[in-house]
Amino acid sequence: MREEPVKAEHINAFIVPFMETVEKMLGMSAVAKGVSMREGSEEGNALTVAVGVNGRINGEVYLSFSEGAAVKAASLMKSRLIGEMVTFDGMVPEVEAALKELANVTLGHTIGKLRELGLESTTITPPTIHVGQAVVNNLLSGKALVAIPFSVGSLGRMELALCLKIAP
Numbered sequence: 096m097r098e099e100p101v102k103a104e105h106i107n108a109f110i111v112p113f114m115e116t117v118e119k120m121l122g123m124s125a126v127a128k129g130v131s132m133r134e135g136s137e138e139g140n141a142l143t144v145a146v147g148v149n150g151r152i153n154g155e156v157y158l159s160f161s162e163g164a165a166v167k168a169a170s171l172m173k174s175r176l177i178g179e180m181v182t183f184d185g186m187v188p189e190v191e192a193a194l195k196e197l198a199n200v201t202l203g204h205t206i207g208k209l210r211e212l213g214l215e216s217t218t219i220t221p222p223t224i225h226v227g228q229a230v231v232n233n234l235l236s237g238k239a240l241v242a243i244p245f246s247v248g249s250l251g252r253m254e255l256a257l258c259l260k261i262a263p
Contacts, residue, residue: 108211109255121172124248125246128246130242131241133242134236140231141227145223146202146221149217150214150217154258156198157258158201163250164247164253168197199222203219242255
């Protein structure tokens, strides 16, 4: 059986919840800067949150940040200044928790939108964090992605990337 193409309505089911979640959780507007197809990671993405999507539509969703954007987003969500993303001992727990929460809330809303499109059995996996440009490059290497960069107020650039297939 052949896979169905991912349509604009499916991609929008990810974009709209992301924009709404950023507005609600960070108090900033996320402005999409286009949609493109590409393979691999974009330079400057120091951290990526990956979430698996299972069901008739399946694959992965990646939410990527520069280090500065990740720390600023976590600081806004935790209502306190966090000075850095990574220390000698590893990732600062507040940054990891905040960014996983941002991804979870976004994808939770996405599931509702996908169900409205008739993809009722869609579920998501727990988010995982991947830190470091080389790690992110390796994670996304060779994957065909629908990439949507966003400008998010004082945070700068964030990116939503989708690697999805739809079963018949």
